[in-house]
Amino acid sequence: MDGSCIRCYDSPLGRLIITADDIGITEVCFGDGDDVPETDSNPHIDDAxxxxxTYFDGSEPENTVSLHMIGTDFQMSVWDELLKIPYGHTMTYGEIAERIAKMRGIEHMSAQAVGNAIGRNPVAVIVPCHRVIGKDGSMTGYAGGIDRKVGLLRIEGILSE
Structure with a gap:
C-alpha cells in the first residue's frame, strides 16, 4: 500500500507490529520473531x-487513535461494537450479536458470525476484541493466543493474577 508506515512496539506480551497509512492505523498484530523492515513513522503510528x-502501564488511554480499517459492512459494524466495550469490561459474542440484530432491525443475529468478524479484526488491542468472551465466561479465540488475551484482561483488571 502506498504511503504505509510500519513500526514495531515491544509490549509486555510480545512484539506488536503497527501499520498505518495517511488516514490512520490499518493494522496492529502480534509478530514475535517476524523480521519486519520498519519505515519512517507517521503521526498515526506516534499516536498509537x-x-x-498508556494502556500497557495499566491505565485507560484517554487519547483516541485514527483508524483506517477496511472490511465488509458487517465486519465494520462488529468492529464498531468492539470499540464501545468500555475499558475493564467484557461482553459476550451473543450480546454483540443482539446489539447488531437490534441495530439492523432483525430478530436474530448469529453469535458465530460475530465471532468470525471479530477474528478478522486487523487492529489488535486498540480495537478490543480481547474483551469478548464466551457466554459461560470462557476465554475463547484470540488471534494473538489465549495467553495474551488473558494478559490483556489482567492489565485491565478484569482478571486477577
Missing amino acids: IGWLD
Whole structure:
C-alpha cells in the first residue's frame, strides 16, 4: 500500500507490529520473531504508540487513535461494537450479536458470525476484541493466543493474577 508506515512496539506480551497509512492505523498484530523492515513513522503510528504506552502501564488511554480499517459492512459494524466495550469490561459474542440484530432491525443475529468478524479484526488491542468472551465466561479465540488475551484482561483488571 502506498504511503504505509510500519513500526514495531515491544509490549509486555510480545512484539506488536503497527501499520498505518495517511488516514490512520490499518493494522496492529502480534509478530514475535517476524523480521519486519520498519519505515519512517507517521503521526498515526506516534499516536498509537502513545496509546499503547498508556494502556500497557495499566491505565485507560484517554487519547483516541485514527483508524483506517477496511472490511465488509458487517465486519465494520462488529468492529464498531468492539470499540464501545468500555475499558475493564467484557461482553459476550451473543450480546454483540443482539446489539447488531437490534441495530439492523432483525430478530436474530448469529453469535458465530460475530465471532468470525471479530477474528478478522486487523487492529489488535486498540480495537478490543480481547474483551469478548464466551457466554459461560470462557476465554475463547484470540488471534494473538489465549495467553495474551488473558494478559490483556489482567492489565485491565478484569482478571486477577
